[in-house]
Amino acid sequence: MKKLVLTMLFGLIALAGYSQVRWDVQLGMNFSNMTKADDAKMLPGFKVGLGMDYAFTDVWSLKSGLMFESKGYKLDEEKARPIYMQIPVMAAWKANITDDIKFVVNAGPYFAVGLGGKYKEGNSDIKLFSSDGMNMKRFDLGIQWGIGVELSERYIVNFTGENGFISPFDFPSGYNGDKPKNMTFTIGVGYIF
Template sequence: MKKGLIFVLFALVSIVSYSQISWNAKVGMNMSNFTGDSETDMRIGFNVGIGMEYQFTGMWSIQPSLMFTQKGAKMDELKANPMYLEIPVMAAARFEIADNQNIVVKAGPYFGFGIAGKYKAGGEKIDFFKDTKDEDGDILMEGAKKFDAGLGVGVAYEINKFFIDLTGEFGLAKIYDGDGAPKNMNFSIGVGYKF
């Protein structure tokens, strides 16, 4: 028992003594779509945000971020462009391939909250997250749910303080209720700088 306790304490002290915190800023392009029964096409958007990395060892770290991201899809003339504040929390493994060059593989959950967005068809715009009502107050079209969550996976290539990042996000929360209800799916490519 004492040996096990001493080993655990030694492991914790070595992890805490190594741990390092760094910050980064990133910007990128999204290629998003809705899953489900509806027939939609990919839509191009953007993302921008800041992130933190807490390194436990030279290889293992956790990478939470705060991102402003534009998702959505196209359906013939109709374009949906919801915008979310997102918090992805990725567990990452770093592999050194040369001096000051690393490949980082990461995976983890993300949580999002819809803050704005519209459906656009021709010159008409309808709020994405709010119910559309007629003159009598009856709901014509239900607004989308604001909460989004899912799983993310990605890979990054680091050169000194710069990095290129490829990430995929697969939504688990329904945008609307009902059978075959759509979920968000997003792939992004971005660049960033660690400081």
């Protein structure tokens, strides 16, 4: 047992000695909608934040950060546009295409907290997360995945998708069980510093 613990300890020390943290700023345009809402249409929005890449090896890293993004949907004359603060935690695999270009694939969970937003129908504006408004659930949890490239170890270009696990709305007991969830696609760029 002692040998196993010592081996694991030395392995972690070696891994920590190799690991490298890089920070980046990200900006993107997203398109969001709700799953299982057939008549709803994609709503354009934004994503901005600070990212972190913790490299374990040349190939594997852990990506996280603090992002602010709009989600929502459009249905006829109504629009729901919640704003979330989101923390993704993703495993990333990188492959060198050339000396200056890396192909990146990543996936993992995200946790989001609703900060605000409005539901608009006609001339009325209703707050999404307040109890006297839409009473939308403030917390979201889901999976995020993406592909992209890193250029010259300075720039990031990526495409990401997100699928929520939690329905943001409560439905009556007679509802058929097809609860809609957040779904977002983002085209983004970033700068590594």
